[in-house]
Amino acid sequence: MSDPLLEVENLTMQYSIHGGEVTAVENVSFSVSEGENLGIAGESGSGKSSIAISLMKLLPENARILGGKILLRGMDLAALSEEEIRPYRGRRIAMVFQAAMNSLDPVYRTGDQIIEALQNHNQDMNNTAARARVAELFDLVGLDGSLMDRYPHQLSGGMRQRAVIAMALACHPDILIADEPTTALDVIVQDTILRKMQQVQERNKLGMIYISHDIAVISEVSQRIAIMYAGRIMEIAGTKDMFLQPRHPYTSALLNAFPSILGPKRQLLSLPGESPDLLHPPSGCRFHPRCPRVLDICRREPPPDTDYGNGHLAACHHPVGTDL
């Protein structure tokens, strides 16, 4: 494997809300290499989008990064000020937001919004060159170049989504973060966009972080998967290892909760209980109140990561497939 492009070390991020502090991301570490796609899977409130906005340093006012490093080719983004990070955002690290199709400004032509971004990062670029670049980008994501003169409302949801992906790719970023980029789309459109993104990623050797609640989508686009629960990474492994031998009971439960159209029809297993309230997180392992394999120690001590080789880590006192 090549050198990691992005290394995240012990990232911790907190929101202050009415009633206290919520640690949405706690001691999270992972890395992404060139051309690699890392999937981050988890339920709503597990902290996956909070990781994304921390990496982009697009934090809302009530949020702050408490600790940890975000090393992009060795440079720590977490230590940079708002002014200092601006040249990197978009150019080195870019993001496609959740419901991105609604993130286009309705009063500007779609292409002009991308041109604005281009000229912002490159003052010397004239309009002709910028338009040529937009046409190139549109072609890359499978959109007709003539669509750049349309307003967002004249495009379908799938087209807008592609335009937003084109915008994210405009300044040749090294890393693309995609936060549920296809969630609101119909399955056939979703499929074509996923394929397009994979093509672009492979061609440009882009490092990618793909965030989704849908394990099925992630299993198709990502080479490695991190499973998040209540602000922590429970397990991280190569996609095949994760599916063949999940170690964390939560991973195992998630994999068993997805129906498939292939293979024999099987009974799905449901997890008891609800996602934890992060204002008052459970002691010890955050998953223990819902865990079928819970032990006494799980209630007291947060489990350390265990290394299963090949970059497969799981944080569990009583992993699947072991007896005590």
Place this chain on the structure above:
Amino acid sequence: MNHKDLVTVSGLKKYFPVEQGMFRQTRCFIHAVDGVNFSIPVGESLSLVGESGCGKTTTGKLLVKLHEPTGGSMQFNDGQESMDLAHLERKSMRSFRRKAQMIFQDPYESLNPRMTVFDAVIEPLNVQNIGNWAERERRVADTLALVGLTPPSTFLFRFPHELSGGQRQRVAIARALVVNPIFVVADEPTSMLDVSIRTGVMNLMLELGDRFNLSYLYITHDLAVARYMGRDLAVMYLGKIVETGNTEEVLAHGLHPYTQALLSAVPVPDPQVKRAAAKIKGRITAPINPPVRCRFFDRCPISDDYCLKNDHPPLEDKGAGHFTACYKV
């Protein structure tokens, strides 16, 4: 008509007017549901799948009389009485509402934020005038326990904002089931829920279905969920059912090019499986005054002149109750 069919729908149509111009003249119609036929046997469930805008929700609403059909017939026969839903009188309507209920997609919007769980669940009993006060109270508690909100006393006086998404959807299910219906239209009841919660709600619905011999019309965009929830499957495209039959049969041997495109576009939670790209172009459009030909013509990879010149193909029997509406297969 089979007397064991609870619901029999034939030629069902619903057109919505599109108003335009200064005097809001009706210029054209959206053919949301355009000649749909299917039946649901007592105690069995039908999953209705399709992309957004295909008319699946409208079909569901027609069946519980939240829309008046433009044409066609809907027979409802529970063995005790037979009703023509297209022409229901006021009195029969009340008795029908006791037998047929609907569960909506979004539990954040389908519950009144000013009503407690108790008020929400007892309301159908008050409307239907079922039992006396004590009986109603008992029934509410029993139903809450049934849907897994236990102990009921801790939930009775909570408001929707004090509940999680999964709990709200359970309240919505309780509200539908408290009158002991035999037919339930469920419109994407789990699409707003998180994965670990979703499975619980689906399993609960299946379990209650078995226990009370319920028939579901389960509306979803997700083929995998459709497979899990319904013995039978109907695939809908622009107001028409293009393929229907036993779920396993249709998934294994889907004939219609649209069904095949859908099947190949569904992500599979198994990294060993590599899917082929869907052979389909374009996207779904609104069926405003659709031309007289196969609705799928513009996107079809195998269409030819014959499809262009003839009306939408009828559903043809391909054996073992598997029907497909396509001239080319």
